[in-house]
Amino acid sequence: MSIQQRLAKLNPRQQEAVRYIDGPCLVLAGAGSGKTSVITTKIAYLVQVCGMSARRIAAVTFTNKAAREMKERVGQMLKGKEGHGLTVSTFHTLGLNIIRGELKALGYKPGFSLFDPEDAKALLRDLMNKDAQVDAEQINAVQHQISEWKNDLVLPGQALSHAVDEDEQYAARVYEAYVRHLKAYNAVDFDDLILLPVVLLKDNPEVLARWRRKIHYMLVDEYQDTNVSQYLLVKLLMEERKTFTVVGDDDQSIYAWRGARPENLVTLGEDFPRLNVVKLEQNYRSTGTILRAANTLIANNPHVYDKTLWSEMGQGAPIRVVVNRHEEAEAERVASEILTRRIKERAEWRDFAVLYRGNFQARLLELKLQHYQIPYKLSGGTSFFSRNEIKDAMAYLRLLINPADDNAFLRIVNVPRREIGPGTLEKLANYATERGASLFDACHELGLEQQLPARAVERLGRFTHFIDGVRRRMDEGDSLAAIRGMLHEMDYEAWLYQNASAPTIAERRMANVWTLIDQLEKSMKRDPEEIEAEDSAETDDVEAAISRLVLRDILEQQAEEDDTDKVQLLTMHASKGLEFPHVYLMGLEEELLPHRNAIEAGTVEEERRLAYVGITRARQTLTLTLARQRKAFGELMDCTPSRFLDELPPDDLEWVGRADKEDPDKKQARGQDAIAGLRSLLG
Numbered sequence: 001m002s003i004q005q006r007l008a009k010l011n012p013r014q015q016e017a018v019r020y021i022d023g024p025c026l027v028l029a030g031a032g033s034g035k036t037s038v039i040t041t042k043i044a045y046l047v048q049v050c051g052m053s054a055r056r057i058a059a060v061t062f063t064n065k066a067a068r069e070m071k072e073r074v075g076q077m078l079k080g081k082e083g084h085g086l087t088v089s090t091f092h093t094l095g096l097n098i099i100r101g102e103l104k105a106l107g108y109k110p111g112f113s114l115f116d117p118e119d120a121k122a123l124l125r126d127l128m129n130k131d132a133q134v135d136a137e138q139i140n141a142v143q144h145q146i147s148e149w150k151n152d153l154v155l156p157g158q159a160l161s162h163a164v165d166e167d168e169q170y171a172a173r174v175y176e177a178y179v180r181h182l183k184a185y186n187a188v189d190f191d192d193l194i195l196l197p198v199v200l201l202k203d204n205p206e207v208l209a210r211w212r213r214k215i216h217y218m219l220v221d222e223y224q225d226t227n228v229s230q231y232l233l234v235k236l237l238m239e240e241r242k243t244f245t246v247v248g249d250d251d252q253s254i255y256a257w258r259g260a261r262p263e264n265l266v267t268l269g270e271d272f273p274r275l276n277v278v279k280l281e282q283n284y285r286s287t288g289t290i291l292r293a294a295n296t297l298i299a300n301n302p303h304v305y306d307k308t309l310w311s312e313m314g315q316g317a318p319i320r321v322v323v324n325r326h327e328e329a330e331a332e333r334v335a336s337e338i339l340t341r342r343i344k345e346r347a348e349w350r351d352f353a354v355l356y357r358g359n360f361q362a363r364l365l366e367l368k369l370q371h372y373q374i375p376y377k378l379s380g381g382t383s384f385f386s387r388n389e390i391k392d393a394m395a396y397l398r399l400l401i402n403p404a405d406d407n408a409f410l411r412i413v414n415v416p417r418r419e420i421g422p423g424t425l426e427k428l429a430n431y432a433t434e435r436g437a438s439l440f441d442a443c444h445e446l447g448l449e450q451q452l453p454a455r456a457v458e459r460l461g462r463f464t465h466f467i468d469g470v471r472r473r474m475d476e477g478d479s480l481a482a483i484r485g486m487l488h489e490m491d492y493e494a495w496l497y498q499n500a501s502a503p504t505i506a507e508r509r510m511a512n513v514w515t516l517i518d519q520l521e522k523s524m525k526r527d528p529e530e531i532e533a534e535d536s537a538e539t540d541d542v543e544a545a546i547s548r549l550v551l552r553d554i555l556e557q558q559a560e561e562d563d564t565d566k567v568q569l570l571t572m573h574a575s576k577g578l579e580f581p582h583v584y585l586m587g588l589e590e591e592l593l594p595h596r597n598a599i600e601a602g603t604v605e606e607e608r609r610l611a612y613v614g615i616t617r618a619r620q621t622l623t624l625t626l627a628r629q630r631k632a633f634g635e636l637m638d639c640t641p642s643r644f645l646d647e648l649p650p651d652d653l654e655w656v657g658r659a660d661k662e663d664p665d666k667k668q669a670r671g672q673d674a675i676a677g678l679r680s681l682l683g
């Protein structure tokens with residue numbers, strides 16, 4: 001399809017938004033009205049009609065999933081070389097690319113590490129424990145506060161003056177030390193991916209000019225979720241050319257808790273007075289019934305401008321509200337319905353999505369789906385490689401094959417505890433930088449004794465000696481035995497027991513570690529047939545096997561998406577921008593949706609927007625489920641149906657199981673029978 005044909009398919013307002021390229025443009029419109037479609041078409045328009053090089057265009061959004069989806073849509077329009085160099089990414093990836101390109105200006109060394117929130121938490125724990133024993137809650141609070149400052153562009157030097165009470169003053173002091181340590185470790189955290197580029201572009205005119213030459217047009221999806229730093233990043237890059245398109249929906253702002261500022265929509269108009277605002281009103285996604293539910297619900301929130309969304313998709317089926325006895329019955333119901341409905345509706349597994357408020361709600365559902373052998377894809381849960389114990393073990397393996405892996409060194413030098421504190425590591429890192437050595441090698445250098453007390457040098461020496469010993473044994477013969485021996489010798493298991501809230505958790509974690517080592521063994525003894533010719537010499541090489549594992553780790557993190565036919569399980573937050581023919585929304589209960597914290601904090605409006613996001617993912621059918629009882633703190637508690645159910649148009653709802661006349665057990669048993677029958681029919 002040519003770009004002209006594509007344009008012709010859009011409605012007049014969408015076309016206007018695509019064609020307007022001389023100044024700043026804001027598309028403000030409700031869910032499913034084609035905002036993302038405007039962005040993707042506009043990228044093709046800029047390249048194919050305006051003759052702009054794809055290299056000069058950057059399109060950003062919030063989640064990996066959304067970025068991938070956008071890439072795919074653009075990929076269908078731009079052929080061959082046309083798309084080369086185009087940036088379609090998350091805000092954070094754009095920031096990462098800027099950091100990578102500007103390491104020198106930022107004062108970082110090549111090979112810097114990205115600390116994930118767990119890494120960052122570990123560092124904070126060490127820093128905070130220096131003064132007094134602190135608990136997990138205090139660490140979380142400080143981490144949250146620091147993140148908030150970073151998102152609001154409050155630097156360590158300014159935090160103290162922003163602090164309103166003693167807690168915040170304390171957090172400000174930790175913030176200062178935290179940033180210093182990150183720098184000494186040559187590391188950045190997640191929020192730095194935006195903050196560092198913004199500060200750099202603000203303070204360094206040369207760098208700013210370079211990036212302004214590089215990016216000529218920016219497009220931002222889900223603009224309502226930008227925080228202060230992200231907004232400034234866009235503003236800094238685009239202030240001169242004023243050529244950008246941002247699209248958003250204030251009713252879908254669901255990241256206030258991460259510093260999002262929906263008022264950035266208003267700020268934009270102030271900062272760019274020539275802003276062209278386009279509103280879209282036709283929804284192309286959902287049936288009339290689903291849309292009416294969404295509109296009616298969100299009307300309970302205050303609005304600056306009213307949006308009236310309409311659809312030509314027909315009324316469609318009523319919205320089903322399924323009441324279940326308890327959470328297990330709820331999970332059972334969703335799984336068994338998907339099994340039968342796939343046949344009835346002639347649907348594929350991937351046509352179904354189950355959305356929920358919190359990841360924990362997926363656990364029971366997973367069990368039920370497994371029980372019925374329904375393939376599913378869980379987004380955002382803890383994958384094997386992101387477990388702490390696996391990351392520890394991987395760090396040991398990485399350090400064994402590459403002593404220069406500073407990130408691996410930092411992760412495990414004090415795991416299990418070796419009394420090597422952040423102060424020691426900071427000095428070691430400074431010394432290593434000075435000497436141009438890796439942290440591991442710096443431990444061996446004689447000069448270190450001038451920098452650190454003898455006790456600290458001895459502890460570091462003991463650690464490197466230990467690792468050297470394992471490496472020697474690996475070289476001498478049975479590498480796997482050496483690795484297993486290492487885990488025993490340092491008693492990693494005892495460490496897990498010390499740190500787990502229950503022995504069963506520690507047990508499971510240790511089992512995970514052994515699974516990893518088994519994987520390593522398998523990878524070493526792989527059938528030579530499987531290995532490509534050039535690789536085959538390395539069949540028994542532990543280093544090659546470990547690098548394969550590391551690569552798999554990275555791929556696993558990237559391969560969130562696979563195209564195979566699976567039911568999608570994801571949180572409402574993660575579902576933004578996506579659409580599915582059949583949507584289940586679980587747990588429509590007070591304290592779950594709206595979440596208890598939001599009720600207590602008086603932020604129910606954000607929860608309502610979250611429900612709005614969830615509802616508007618559905619194209620053909622929407623099913624809401626709830627449980628009458630749910631386990632909390634080990635006890636079955638009664639649940640109250642969500643207030644949001646009362647806010648939906650009653651005539652559009654079809655209640656199932658509300659006035660349970662029939663014995664629920666019998667009913668459930670009958671359901672099971674039907675499913676068993678169906679299964680045998682299908683062979």
Ligand code: ATP
Pocket residue numbers: 009010011014029030031032033034035036037038249252283284285576577578579616
């Ligand atoms: P959200 O707010 O949920 O992110 P959105 O405004 O970005 O939604 P899109 O995802 O771009 O909406 O579009 C929703 C659906 O409507 C998509 O399936 C898209 O292909 C379709 N669509 C968009 N515009 C048109 C159009 N003019 N004609 C037909 N279908 C359209």
Ligand code: MG
Pocket residue numbers: 035036037221577
């Ligand atoms: Mg969208």
